[in-house]
Amino acid sequence: MTSTKQNRNAQNASNSNNVTQEYDAIIIGAGMAGMYQLYKLKKAGLSVRVFETGSGVGGTWYWNRYPGCKFDSESYSYGYSFSEELLDEWQWSEHFARQPETEKYLNFVADKFDLRKDMEFNNKIEDAKYDKESKRWNIETDQGIKASATFLITAVGPLSAHVMPSYKGMESFEGGSWHTARWPKEKVDFTGKRVAVIGTGATGVQVIQEMALMAEHLTVFQRNPNWCAPLNNDLITDEEQKEIRASYPEIFKKCNETNGCFIHSPDERSVFEVTPEERDELYEKLYADKGFGIWVASFFDTQMTEEANVSRTEFIAKKIRARVKDPKLAEKLIPKDHGFGTKRVPLETDYYEAYNRDNVLLVDIRETPIEEVLPKGIKTSDKEYDFDYIIYATGFDPVTGSLNRINITGKNDVKLKDKWADGPLTYLGIQSSGFPNLFTLVGPHNAATLCNIPRCIEQNVEWVTDAIEHMRSEGLSEIEPKLESENRWTQEVITMGEMSPFMKVNSWLSGVNSNVKDKQTRSFQVYVGGAPAYREHCEEEAASGYAGFELS
Numbered sequence: 001m002t003s004t005k006q007n008r009n010a011q012n013a014s015n016s017n018n019v020t021q022e023y024d025a026i027i028i029g030a031g032m033a034g035m036y037q038l039y040k041l042k043k044a045g046l047s048v049r050v051f052e053t054g055s056g057v058g059g060t061w062y063w064n065r066y067p068g069c070k071f072d073s074e075s076y077s078y079g080y081s082f083s084e085e086l087l088d089e090w091q092w093s094e095h096f097a098r099q100p101e102t103e104k105y106l107n108f109v110a111d112k113f114d115l116r117k118d119m120e121f122n123n124k125i126e127d128a129k130y131d132k133e134s135k136r137w138n139i140e141t142d143q144g145i146k147a148s149a150t151f152l153i154t155a156v157g158p159l160s161a162h163v164m165p166s167y168k169g170m171e172s173f174e175g176g177s178w179h180t181a182r183w184p185k186e187k188v189d190f191t192g193k194r195v196a197v198i199g200t201g202a203t204g205v206q207v208i209q210e211m212a213l214m215a216e217h218l219t220v221f222q223r224n225p226n227w228c229a230p231l232n233n234d235l236i237t238d239e240e241q242k243e244i245r246a247s248y249p250e251i252f253k254k255c256n257e258t259n260g261c262f263i264h265s266p267d268e269r270s271v272f273e274v275t276p277e278e279r280d281e282l283y284e285k286l287y288a289d290k291g292f293g294i295w296v297a298s299f300f301d302t303q304m305t306e307e308a309n310v311s312r313t314e315f316i317a318k319k320i321r322a323r324v325k326d327p328k329l330a331e332k333l334i335p336k337d338h339g340f341g342t343k344r345v346p347l348e349t350d351y352y353e354a355y356n357r358d359n360v361l362l363v364d365i366r367e368t369p370i371e372e373v374l375p376k377g378i379k380t381s382d383k384e385y386d387f388d389y390i391i392y393a394t395g396f397d398p399v400t401g402s403l404n405r406i407n408i409t410g411k412n413d414v415k416l417k418d419k420w421a422d423g424p425l426t427y428l429g430i431q432s433s434g435f436p437n438l439f440t441l442v443g444p445h446n447a448a449t450l451c452n453i454p455r456c457i458e459q460n461v462e463w464v465t466d467a468i469e470h471m472r473s474e475g476l477s478e479i480e481p482k483l484e485s486e487n488r489w490t491q492e493v494i495t496m497g498e499m500s501p502f503m504k505v506n507s508w509l510s511g512v513n514s515n516v517k518d519k520q521t522r523s524f525q526v527y528v529g530g531a532p533a534y535r536e537h538c539e540e541e542a543a544s545g546y547a548g549f550e551l552s
């Protein structure tokens, strides 16, 4: 018998005996944050167990396997930076890697650092309760595994609780149908098929442009259009490969200096201090460049005020009009209710050109709403459409959603989702009072959500590891924020948010998803003050000996 099999048998035996497994730390989720947290805590000498719902590592890159799924951050700015050996050994093939390559990378990391042996797959933690007598977290999974630990660390991702719409008749549909975040592992052949995609956010855009090439006919059901810009992806040449390898330290340094940890930094000029020609020159350059530059490397004030953003928004509208042949259709694809960059910008490859194809139809469901899903397709207010597949690209219960789906109970029998019913209350987006020793990586009020995420994950994980090591070296058993720290940070998140263009429009960044009952109105879920400022707050806190926390 292999040792893995023996371990599993031993595990099953312990489950059936209802034995509680004991660890120093339990991590929920085996995505990028959970994997790095495991690596760091093991290195610090803790006993750790990761529980993961899926059957493999990767988190976002495990679940989102829809065609077209890929990075919008440059691959070499997205990978882990903590191991030089890893940086030397791994080679990205494209400037923006596709999901299969990223999943392979994360499996490579898991193997290289021998992470799998401390992970329990196919186990979803449903309950986590703090016991104030023993000062330990007790968890139970949907498979009946019980475990306890001093520290509970959530690494569940800010956009992982996927949501479906609630159209009448959805369950009656006789064809294939699923959410993009639950795409089947087996290859689906769309040749000769009629496909519907509902949703035109970053995910919808990626899947639509790919599906247009695969399906016999594609119908896109669009409620609100988004401002999209070209990804300009390419293979990485050998020459570029060498350059990337040689400049990793500078790449990561540059990322860490920018608000969103992307390699693009804003132009220091105000849009009002340049001529119209100079404006267009920069916009043209950024539109032709790779990645998020057009969003984050424009004149600094285009991301700050509506007035400063007007010329950029008009520039992008002009581009859409030039790319979509039918002028009426072009107008439907141009947002009229918000400026460019005030929602997360989907990056695309021939997205607008897809609508010039004979096999692609756009249905504006603000004009003709979906009334119901039928066994054979979709009925709008004016027509019935037949489909073989319906794909829901309808987004996620943002930020708090993935935490709210776990029944987390703190020291005074208060549930985290009840405490956060009117919006999250946290200190540094990493802890909440009443929930000692619970750390929320990339949690609400954290800068990590609005970030080239692995850069912020590494910061979060290292900060949490340092805090835990501090406690262990001082012989402490509990850490939780002081109420005044939590109030101060929550207020800081709100103050920054109130100034932000992201909070002036409905999107997951402003905490809205129309399919979620308690996410109909905007709420402050994300710290928008930028990663460098956030990092400074965290560093000051650690340097003060964690003065904003109760330690005992």
Ligand code: NA7
Binding pocket: 159, 165, 166, 198, 199, 200, 201, 202, 203, 204, 221, 222, 223, 224, 344, 365, 393, 394, 395, 396, 508, 514, 515
């Ligand atoms: P998003 O950005 O939340 O987009 C969801 C899309 O689905 C958006 O176009 C919605 O339209 C649409 N939607 C949602 N519910 C419905 C219903 N009921 N009917 C029709 N259309 C609907 O999610 P994504 O997955 O695209 O992106 C999430 C992030 O993941 C992305 O930013 C990346 O960072 C990774 P609406 O705009 O609400 O009218």
